[in-house]
Amino acid sequence: MTSAASDAVRVRFLISLADGTWVEFADQAVSATQLSVSGLQVYVRELSGLDAIVLHDAEALFRQPSPTVRMEALTSVQGLPTATCITDLPPHARPWQQPGWFTQAAAWLLGAVHASGDTATGPVRQISTYDLACVLYVETAAGGAYLKAGDGSREAAVTTRLAALQPELTVPVLRAALSRDWLATRAGGQRLSEVAELNPWQEAVTHLAAIHREVDPSVLRGLGCPEFPFRRLVEELEALVKSEALTRVWDQDEATRTRLREALPTIRQAHGRILALDLPERTVHGDAQPMNALVGADGVRWFDWSEAGVAHPFLDIGWLLAWVSLRPSLPVRTTHPQLVETLWEDYLRALGTAKTGAAWQDARLLALAHRVLAYEQRFRSWEGTVSGARPYVPYYLKLLIKLAEEA
Structure with a gap:
């Protein structure tokens, strides 16, 4: 099977079989539209007759010039050419990237x-x-x-x-x-990002504030979750501007370094306005965006707590509002153009914080700065399965600079 699409990538498939052997299909043309778990499963089924699961991250692999996609067969087909000598799992393979x-x-x-x-x-x-x-x-x-x-x-x-x-x-x-x-x-229902009604969005920020108010940070400290002292945020961002890691690890040019340095006064002013509220650091979700909230028959529930920690609560609501404000085509925004302002006010009321000089744009800017620093800390020495690939920091850095320049 081949694809005639102009964006096709030449791919080598290695498929692990139940008897420990592997089948190889070299030089297959796979289009960008097939770069998903389900897309690759369909491709291999049509190619070989095998039902298979993906062992390795296809999207990361397709950044490489000649990727090898590793899969594991869940069924068998007679007559496939197999080899017993192919055992090259990717370096640092995670458990779920291995057969069995x-x-x-x-x-x-x-x-x-x-x-x-x-x-x-x-x-x-x-x-x-x-x-x-x-x-x-x-x-x-x-x-x-x-x-x-x-x-x-x-x-x-x-x-x-x-x-x-x-x-x-x-x-x-x-x-x-x-x-x-x-x-x-x-399963908890529909993702909040897909919901056009306003009430579930308001419930989501109310629940987020309840987490901030009611879950003692000692719970997360006891589980070994990270802490992010808000007072030091600008200081840490200034250190990153001066750091060799910006170019050596994150492959950013000097023009980006200059733009980040020039954005610091705007970020510092927003930081000062939020600091003036004197809010304590609390339990935070860490990735509080609408793809991580589910709307079901029993209300809105937050999930994906993989980035939970102890930090300023505005970093959660700021990231949610950043995510929403950057997506004007969201179903809910077509019917509620003042959604961001409404959610900000609802959140402040639920948290019990009076309106002050800090605006939602301040929370948005500091939330993005936090994401740059948190991911830089987490992934600076991280070893993945694709050489040199480290996630997230360049994307959030670009977004932070853009919004600071527009402020």
């Missing part, structure tokens, strides 16, 4: 579903896989269940603890294996 993991994890998820009194009504499917996590899903009589395996982010531990403390604010947990960072949860 899917079968074990799928059985664990089905066991969690059964133990909860629910029944699977379909096969376990792979939803996504990359260096930081893998997600599986199974349809059930009660509406579905997910398994997420993380790369040591403590998400399973944090979600389990928060579900016990604030069960109405996060997704129901079916089972957790903390030593492996495996988490099985019930």
